[in-house]
Amino acid sequence: MSRRYDVIVIGAGIVGNPLAVVLANQGKSVLLLERDLSEPDRIVGELLQPGGVHSLRAMGLGDCLEGINAAPCYGYKVIIPGTDDASKAPHPDNILRSHDAVLGQNVGYGFHHGRFIRRLRERATTTEGVTTLEGTCTSLIKDDSTGQIRGVNVSVKGRGEDIQLFASLTVVADGCFSKFRRDYISTPVVVKGHFVGIELRNCPLPGAEHGNVVLGNPSPVLFYAIGKYAGEEGPVDQDGNRIWNEIRALIDIPGTDMKKATGGDLKGYLETKILPQLPLGIQPSFRKALATSRLRSMPNQYLPAPTQYTTFPPGLILVGDSQNMRHPLTGGGMTVAFEDVRILGEEMANLKPAELSEDSKVRSVVRTWMQKRLGVSGVVNVLAMALYDLFAAGDDPNLKTLRNATFAYFEVGGNCVTGPVSLLAGILKSPLSLVSHFFAVAVYGTYIMVREGGILKAPFSLVRSATVLWRAASIIAPLGWKEGWAGLR
Ligand SMILES: Cc1cc2nc3c(=O)[nH]c(=O)nc-3n(C[C@H](O)[C@H](O)[C@H](O)COP(=O)(O)OP(=O)(O)OC[C@H]3O[C@@H](n4cnc5c(N)ncnc54)[C@H](O)[C@@H]3O)c2cc1C
Known part of the structure; x- marks a missing residue:
């Protein structure tokens, strides 16, 4: 296992898999390193915006959305809850005001994150030129005299020892809790709050096949379909078709300290503070899910992208959440990630494998990528953070x-x-x-x-x-x- 690769990609997630495929299709040898190749079970990355669908298709990976029971998302419904002023009668469905925003020809998709990752990994592992290895990258190998990143130290799953692997270029795509970013990015990660995720069943959304945003107090709650309910008792629409009925609810808990924000009783907080603000149709499933399902949480983090082409050592690129994060309120992370991979892939196509060790050429590619990515990242990231400020007013x-x-x-x-x-x-x-x-x-x-x-x-x-x-x-x-x-x- 002492082979040398053109590129090592750390992390077979949303970024790592398509990047490995795109680079291998250009004739580059790629090692894709992943610490855990089993299907992930996470509350992140479950709604892909239409722009992300376009980028995925442009890379020839659109079929990864098939066979995972993905639910189409045709737009958004923004809801202001019924009055919480005790002196006024509440609105019958507990919706004071709502507005639909439809996406037209463009469709997004909701799905279980793990199923989508499984499909992406299937594509990566069956692409000629990609070698997949299950192991944890423990550190980067640095040339002491030049600072050049030459490869990675890996603890291979099932083997008790570390091995060294070398490449002209190492791409870090190890996600939001990146182990490696701190050595290269000085800007601190800002935690804006947490999303608590639960899964609802038999839950008719006010905006079916839409992302539903309830502008609650103190902060928003999201609902969207992530799959079709397979059970017999699932509800049907007026045509007798089963409705998309595995619904993800993400409840924003603002502030850095979730315990403090919820008085140390998360379930009680969701039951007494959040549930009464929800549309009446959602409340029974929400209550049931609180009683029966696991409450999981993730920090909502913000990290602006660094100017990698000036500050990074030769031989290293960071892509995805490892270098740039935004509030997940608008479900934009994967869209930015796929557009990043698409653009970076296009620019890398100009480099032959032997040119990957030429620092000036790689730096120039990274510079162009960072400029071109602003079209999507500069919009999606700013919008996510600005809307969060407004919606958690x-x-x-x-x-x-x-x-x-x-x-x-x-x-x-x-x-x-x-x-x-x-x-x-x-x-x-x-x-x-x-x-x-x-x-x-x-x-x-x-x-x-x-x-x-x-x-x-x-x-x-x-x-x-x-x-x-x-x-x-x-x-x-x-x-x-x-x-x-x-x-x-
Ligand atoms: C609560 C929440 C909800 C979100 N919802 C959405 C949404 O609905 N839509 C959307 O577009 N975005 C959403 N996002 C953002 C989205 O999930 C991320 O932007 C996206 O997953 C980033 O992809 P990535 O490849 O950088 O990281 P990941 O997809 O997390 O992949 C990182 C991979 O690296 C592996 N890894 C980590 N360390 C090592 C190591 N040392 N060695 C080997 N492998 C390693 C991990 O196991 C993982 O497989 C959400 C984020 C949060 C926090």
């Missing part, structure tokens, strides 16, 4: 104004819906378009405020308008800066 009156304005903006229809939804879906690859919609929402919000305030409150409304616009700018500008908008061409 708390008591900030300016954020609340922006949140309500977002709703009103959607209700205008036309490009006011299709534009933002196409950005979120990873189809419209234009940070400029994101900026224009974001400020259009803010301006619309101030217009509504001035209109509703009337002439007498006009001076007050104008001052408030200025603070709302300032608040909007203070959200989006730092995010755009961190995501590298300054490097846009």
Whole structure:
């Protein structure tokens, strides 16, 4: 096992598998290293946006969405819960206001993460030129004089010893808890909160075959189908077809300390604080799932991408969550990841295997990749973080104004819906378009405020308008800066 490869990829996850396939198809020898090749059981990566579907298909991997019982997702339904003001009668279905945003021709998919990974791994392991090895990468092998990364130390599963493997290029794709990033990325990972995941059965969603977002207090709750219920008792639609009925619920718990946020009683918090805010149709399945299913949680992390082509040692690239993360509220991580692999793969096609050890050529490829990726990463990441700020608005009156304005903006229809939804879906690859919609929402919000305030409150409304616009700018500008908008061409 002392063979030398053109590329070693650490991690056979969302990034590692397609990257191995794409590079091997270019005639490069690839070692794909994975610490655990059994089917993962995780609450992450279960809704793929249409932009991600396009990227996957562009790499010839669209069939990985077949045979996994994936549920189509045709759009989003955003819901404001029925009034929690005890003096008012609650809305009959506990939905005060809701709005549909449809994706048109473009379709996303919900699925069990593990099944999708299994399909991706099947493709990688059967691709000529890819060698798959089950083992944990324990460290990178560094040339002491040049700093060049020359390969990896691996603890192979089932063998008691470490082995060394060498390659011209090592790609780290070891995910959100990356063991290797800390040596190369100085920016700290920010934890915005946690998602608690449960799986609901027999649960009719207000927006069937849509991602449903309940704008709860203090923060949002997501629901989407991840598979069809196989049991006999599953409900059917009016045509007698079984409805997509394995529903993922992700409940956001804001803040870094989940124990503190829930008073040390997560189940009690979900039952007494979250459940009453949900649409009535969802409540029985939610209650049942709380009683019967395992509560799992994951941190919602943010990490802007580093400028790898200036700061990284020769022979090393980081791709995927190891180098760039955003809040999972909009389900954009896999879309960014697949677009990353697609673009990086296209750029790497210009390098022959022997050129992979030429640092200047690899650096130039990485530079081009990092510029081109901004079309999707610069939109999806900023949107995810900005929307989280709006949807977990708390008591900030300016954020609340922006949140309500977002709703009103959607209700205008036309490009006011299709534009933002196409950005979120990873189809419209234009940070400029994101900026224009974001400020259009803010301006619309101030217009509504001035209109509703009337002439007498006009001076007050104008001052408030200025603070709302300032608040909007203070959200989006730092995010755009961190995501590298300054490097846009
Ligand atoms: C709560 C939550 C929900 C999410 N939901 C969505 C969603 O609905 N849609 C979406 O698009 N994105 C979602 N994401 C984001 C998405 O899951 C990630 O962006 C995506 O999985 C990143 O892919 P990756 O290849 O970088 O990491 P992963 O897919 O995690 O792959 C990393 C792989 O590396 C392996 N590995 C790790 N360390 C080693 C080592 N030392 N040696 C060998 N192998 C190793 C791991 O076993 C794993 O297989 C969510 C994230 C969170 C936190």
